[in-house]
Structures are given as structure tokens and as C-alpha cells.
Amino acid sequence: MSELTLTVMRLGFLAVLWLFVIVAVQVIRSDLFGTRVTQRGSARRGAPDRPQQQQRQQQQAAPPQQRQQPSGRGRRGAPTKLVVSEGTLTGTTVALQGQTITLGRAHDSTIVLDDDYASSRHARIYPDRDGQWIVEDLGSTNGTYLERNRLTTPTPVPLGAPIRIGKTVIELRK
Amino acid sequence: MSSSTTNTTTISTAGPPSRRNTELAMLAFAVIIPVFAYANAGLALSDELPSGMLSYGIGLGLLAGVGHLVVRKFAPYADPLLLPIATLLNGLGLVIIWRLDQSRRLAVRAEQIGQTFAPSAPNQLMYSAMGVALFVAVLILLKDHRILQRYTYISMIGALILLILPMFFPARFGARIWITVGSFSIQPGEFAKIIIAVFFSGYLMVKRDALALASRRFMGLYLPRGRDLGPILIVWAMSILILVFETDLGSSLLFFGLFVVMLYVATERTSWIVFGLLMSAVGAVGVASFESHVKVRVMSWLHPFAVYDNPRPSWATTDQIALSLMSFGSGGVSGSGWGQGASDLIGFAANSDFILATVGEELGLAGTMAFLLLYGLIVERGMRTALAARDPFGKLLAVGLSAAFGIQVFVVAGGVMGLIPLTGMTMPFVAYGGSSVLANWALVALLIKISDTARRPAPAPAPSTDAEMTQVVRP
Numbered sequence: 001m002s003e004l005t006l007t008v009m010r011l012g013f014l015a016v017l018w019l020f021v022i023v024a025v026q027v028i029r030s031d032l033f034g035t036r037v038t039q040r041g042s043a044r045r046g047a048p049d050r051p052q053q054q055q056r057q058q059q060q061a062a063p064p065q066q067r068q069q070p071s072g073r074g075r076r077g078a079p080t081k082l083v084v085s086e087g088t089l090t091g092t093t094v095a096l097q098g099q100t101i102t103l104g105r106a107h108d109s110t111i112v113l114d115d116d117y118a119s120s121r122h123a124r125i126y127p128d129r130d131g132q133w134i135v136e137d138l139g140s141t142n143g144t145y146l147e148r149n150r151l152t153t154p155t156p157v158p159l160g161a162p163i164r165i166g167k168t169v170i171e172l173r174k
Numbered sequence: 175m176s177s178s179t180t181n182t183t184t185i186s187t188a189g190p191p192s193r194r195n196t197e198l199a200m201l202a203f204a205v206i207i208p209v210f211a212y213a214n215a216g217l218a219l220s221d222e223l224p225s226g227m228l229s230y231g232i233g234l235g236l237l238a239g240v241g242h243l244v245v246r247k248f249a250p251y252a253d254p255l256l257l258p259i260a261t262l263l264n265g266l267g268l269v270i271i272w273r274l275d276q277s278r279r280l281a282v283r284a285e286q287i288g289q290t291f292a293p294s295a296p297n298q299l300m301y302s303a304m305g306v307a308l309f310v311a312v313l314i315l316l317k318d319h320r321i322l323q324r325y326t327y328i329s330m331i332g333a334l335i336l337l338i339l340p341m342f343f344p345a346r347f348g349a350r351i352w353i354t355v356g357s358f359s360i361q362p363g364e365f366a367k368i369i370i371a372v373f374f375s376g377y378l379m380v381k382r383d384a385l386a387l388a389s390r391r392f393m394g395l396y397l398p399r400g401r402d403l404g405p406i407l408i409v410w411a412m413s414i415l416i417l418v419f420e421t422d423l424g425s426s427l428l429f430f431g432l433f434v435v436m437l438y439v440a441t442e443r444t445s446w447i448v449f450g451l452l453m454s455a456v457g458a459v460g461v462a463s464f465e466s467h468v469k470v471r472v473m474s475w476l477h478p479f480a481v482y483d484n485p486r487p488s489w490a491t492t493d494q495i496a497l498s499l500m501s502f503g504s505g506g507v508s509g510s511g512w513g514q515g516a517s518d519l520i521g522f523a524a525n526s527d528f529i530l531a532t533v534g535e536e537l538g539l540a541g542t543m544a545f546l547l548l549y550g551l552i553v554e555r556g557m558r559t560a561l562a563a564r565d566p567f568g569k570l571l572a573v574g575l576s577a578a579f580g581i582q583v584f585v586v587a588g589g590v591m592g593l594i595p596l597t598g599m600t601m602p603f604v605a606y607g608g609s610s611v612l613a614n615w616a617l618v619a620l621l622i623k624i625s626d627t628a629r630r631p632a633p634a635p636a637p638s639t640d641a642e643m644t645q646v647v648r649p
Contacts, residue, residue: 009511010510012210017537017541018544020204024258024548028554117647
């Protein structure tokens with residue numbers, strides 16, 4: 001066996017061994033480099049849905065999140081935040097980033113309502129495939145009202161329309 | 175409830191990725207590398223592809239495949255890296271052992287001392303198969319790692335028995351760490367490290383608040399109360415006794431180190447580490463000053479090349495450490511290449527305790543670093559599992575198992591490289607030895623089981639009873 005072949009094989013083996021190490025590190029890179037923090041709001045329009053890929057490691061820590069809707073944000077006229085305008089939580093805002101927002105008295109809700117007239121899992125607000133935000137009543141006791149109508153089916157939410165849950169009113173704003 | 179009409183979609187949460195396909199791909203990679211190494215060693219040694227290459231490759235591939243299928247079925251959310259890295263290390267160990275089997279020097283040496291030279295690689299392949307069988311058995315039989323919590327004190331007794339038993343068997347190679355029954359011998363210490371990690375996690379889970387909070391502050395350190403010192407003193411005394419009666423420096427270091435690590439993790443008190451280091455230093459110095467076997471180890475660590483002095487000091491009986499250091503030195507950065515080193519000069523234990531010297535010589539610094547990183551990745555995955563685990567017992571057990579693994583690698587690699595005195599332990603997965611391979615496969619199985627539980631998505635919350643308390647609006 002010629003010297004050259006052996007050298008090539010020797011270095012080739014080391015390269016392959018290191019390739020394995022590097023691929024292994026790639027598999028767990030979110031552990032080592034942390035998850036990518038996306039800016040709140042609409043600053044990162046062009047950001048591809050990388051975060052979704054990196055959430056995998058922390059699935060159990062965070063509540064299960066919806067699949068990102070790339071077209072959901074950055075659209076003209078799309079709401080960027082949810083504002084509580086009446087009730088004990090008045091003034092609370094939550095940035096809309098394509099994830100489902102659950103409302104209710106249950107402790108794992110996105111917005112935990114301190115409202116005797118709200119059910120523990122009262123309603124949820126989520127973007128549909130086109131990025132339109134939908135509000136859906138989750139079988140609550142006292143119902144969810146959009147403007148003045150009690151919801152029976154998931155309904156698109158216009159910008160600024162009041163959603164009433166018990167004594168709490170929330171709306172979507174730009 | 176969530177009725178959807180035609181123009182809206184009900185969005186369900188995306189299922190969390192189980193990453194089993196990543197594992198499969200990594201596993202394929204992990205089988206190809208040893209096959210490549212095998213071909214490489216064969217070509218270098220005898221100019222032809224080794225005849226057993228196909229069977230070894232298929233054997234390793236089958237073991238990996240069985241492991242993967244069982245993980246897919248019984249631990250679908252397990253960590254994707256533990257199995258591939260263990261397979262890779264095991265496969266590379268097989269190649270190194272096979273390569274040392276080809277050494278004519280070892281055969282001649284065996285004949286000189288009146289033994290028949292038997293190749294070790296087929297045995298090691300059999301041990302690997304048994305190891306994977308144990309891995310499979312643990313994954314299938316252990317439904318939930320929390321079951322182990324029930325056996326806290328039983329495992330303490332079991333570990334003590336396993337550690338004490340070898341005292342009643344004759345010493346082999348200067349250490350009483352074997353149980354010999356007929357021609358069959360096992361090293362119970364390898365299994366004891368898993369069992370004792372179970373005991374420590376069960377014990378510390380219950381006692382950690384007392385250990386962490388009931389303490390006085392003195393010079394920035396939290397001094398534990400006298401009665402809380404009890405367990406640490408017992409473990410310390412036990413590890414000293416192992417050192418004295420079994421002259422096994424490695425196990426003693428491993429158990430005491432494991433206990434200190436787990437105490438620190440359970441209580442977050444730096445003072446335990448300070449105490450642990452002080453106590454182990456005192457113990458080690460004390461024992462080393464009067465126990466002759468340990469003293470020899472320390473002296474040959476401090477003066478590895480004294481064996482070549484003229485006249486030779488009386489304690490310098492073996493040149494293994496010197497040869498091992500020379501192996502690392504002649505390997506250089508990129509090594510001499512598979513099959514082209516002279517690490518077989520080490521002779522006895524070249525394929526077990528000193529196997530890292532072969533890596534150092536034939537793969538060089540680059541290969542040794544890769545090996546250490548692979549071990550580091552297993553430890554990292556274990557720690558990551560501990561972070562993700564939701565139950566305190568699982569957290570402590572994952573920390574304990576990965577710490578035991580890490581300490582063992584440190585103790586062996588440090589000994590072979592001359593960083594600390596040489597101890598009689600084996601490099602996990604790589605070194606020749608049935609007990610070691612079996613115990614480490616069981617250890618990885620436990621880590622996989624814990625990581626499966628940790629990464630498994632939480633079940634949907636049960637309908638809350640709060641809903642009934644919601645006041646109804648009277649129209």
C-alpha cells in the first residue's frame with residue numbers, strides 16, 4: 001500500500017470522524033447557542049420561520065405553539081397587538097406573532113383573566129392560513145361577544161372590534 | 175366545541191418532532207465510520223481489506239438497527255444523539271481491539287508468559303451484543319424511570335454488596351475489583367456506579383432541603399449541620415475503605431466524586447464541593463502514604479520514566495505509563511494512521527485500560543480530541559436531559575449517570591495521559607471488557623428513558639373544575 005494512499009486514508013478518517021462530531025453538534029445546536037430570539041412586533045419581516053425549527057428542544061418548556069404563519073405578519077393592515085381595554089387587566093397588551101392566544105381563568109392561558117364571569121378556557125384567538133385573526137369561543141358558560149353578537153362559530157376579527165368576555169373587553173390593534 | 179365552518183380552519187398544535195429520523199441518519203453514519211476505520215486498519219496492516227470486515231460491519235449495523243427500532247417503539251421522544259454516539263464509540267473500540275489483536279508482539283508476549291494468545295475482538299463483539307440486549311431489556315422492562323425511586327435503600331444495599339464482594343476474591347493485577355466464578359469474571363464496580371446513582375438520587379431528593387437550608391454561614395460558606403454531615407462521611411469512609419481494601423483508586427474517586435457532584439446539584443451549595451475536595455484530598459494523601467499499591471501508582475505517575483533509570487528504583491515495576499506517554503507523543507497532531515502505531519508495546523492491558531494510547535498514537539491529537547468530544551457530547555446530552563426532566567428524581571438520576579460517565583472518562587484518560595495517577599478503570603464503550611460494555615449500555619438506556627419522559631409533550635390538561643365556579647349571567 002503506497003505511502004500516499006495511507007496518508008489520504010488517515011486524514012480522510014480524521015475528517016470523517018470530525019464530520020460526525022460537527023453533525024452531532026448541529027443536531028443539538030439550539031442547546032449550545034440558545035434559541036434565536038425574534039424581535040417582537042413587525043421589525044423582522046423577512047425572517048423565515050427558523051424559530052420553529054429551533055423550538056424543538058424546548059417544546060416541553062413552552063406551551064405548544066402554533067405553526068408559524070409566514071404570511072400572517074408583516075401584511076399591510078394586519079393587527080400587531082392585542083389590547084385589553086376594559087376589565088381588571090385594562091392596559092395589558094400582547095404582541096401577535098402568529099401564535100394562538102388563549103383566554104380564560106386557567107393558569108396556562110396566554111392571558112389569564114381574573115374575571116368571575118369568564119370560564120377557565122373561554123376563548124382563543126388565532127391566525128388562519130391567510131393571516132386573518134379568528135376568534136373562537138371554547139364552549140364558555142357566558143359566551144364570547146364580538147361587537148354585540150354572541151359567537152357561535154369561529155369568526156374573523158376586524159381591527160378594533162371589541163371582543164367581550166365576561167367583564168373584560170379586548171381588541172386587536174395595529 | 176371547536177366546530178369549524180368551511181372558510182375557517184381549526185388549527186391544531188403541530189406534533190413535537192420525535193427526531194427519530196435524525197437518530198437513524200446519525201446511526202447510519204456511526205456504523206459507516208467504524209467500517210471505514212476497519213478497512214483502513216486492514217489495508218495498512220496487510221495490504222488487503224480484512225476478511226471479517228463485512229461481518230463486523232453487519233454485526234454492528236444489526237446491533238444499531240435493533241437498538242434504533244426499540245428506541246422508536248419504546249422511547250419515541252428520546253434524545254437523538256445518545257444511541258449514535260454510543261454505537262460509534264463501541265464500533266471504534268471494536269476496530270481498535272481488532273487492530274491490537276493483529277499485533278505480533280502481543281502474541282509473542284502472551285506465549286512468553288505461557289498463555290495462548292486469543293483475539294479479543296470476537297469476544298468484544300459478543301459483549302457488545304449482550305450490551306445492546308441489556309439496553310433493549312432496560313428500555314422494554316423499565317416503563318418509567320421513577321419506578322427506581324422505590325428502590326432507594328435496596329439499591330444502597332445492592333451497591334454496597336457489589337462493592338464489598340470483590341474483597342473476598344483474589345486480587346488480579348494488583349486490584350481486587352473482580353468477582354470470579356469459574357472461568358467467568360465480572361467487575362461489579364461498573365454496575366455499582368449505576369445502582370449507587372439511583373440511591374444517591376432517591377436519597378438526595380428527600381434530604382436536599384435539609385442539606386441545603388439547615389446550615390450556618392461562616393466565612394461566606396454554608397457549613398452543614400453535624401448530623402447532615404453523616405451521609406457524606408459514610409460515603410467518604412466507604413470510598414476510603416474501597417481504596418484501602420481493594421486498592422482500587424478509580425472506583426474510590428468515581429464514587430466520591432459522583433456523590434459530591436450530586437450533592438452540589440441537589441443543594442446548590444458550593445460548600446459541599448469545597449468539603450468534598452478537601453476530604454478527598456486528605457483521604458487520598460493519607461492512603462497514598464501508607465498503602466503500597468497506591469504509593470507505587472503515585473510514584474510512577476510523578477516519575478513515569480524512572481523505570482528506565484539505572485539503577486532502577488525498586489517501586490518502578492512497569493513501563494506502561496512511559497510507553498503510553500510515548501505513544502501519545504509519537505502520534506503527534508494527526509497520528510500515524512490506523513494500524514501503523516506501536517502502542518501494542520504497552521503489552522498487558524493495551525486493549526483495556528490503555529486503549530486511549532492507541533487512539534493517541536494512531537489518530538493523533540485530532541482523533542483523541544474527537545473521542546473526548548464524543549464522550550463530552552454524551553455527558554452534555556445527559557445534563558440536558560436533566561435540565562429538561564420534570565421530576566426531581568429524574569433530574570438527579572440523569573445528572574448522576576452522566577457525571578459518573580464523565581468522571582470515569584476523566585479518571586481513565588487522565589491516568590493514561592499522566593494527568594492523575596493511573597487507576598484500573600476502563601474507557602466506557604471503547605475498552606475491552608464485558609462488564610464495562612454491559613454497564614455502559616445500561617447507563618445509556620437509562621438516560622434515553624429519562625430523556626424520553628422529559629421530551630415527551632405534556633398530556634392535554636384535564637378539563638378544569640374551575641369552569642363550574644364561573645358565575646352565570648342572568649338575562
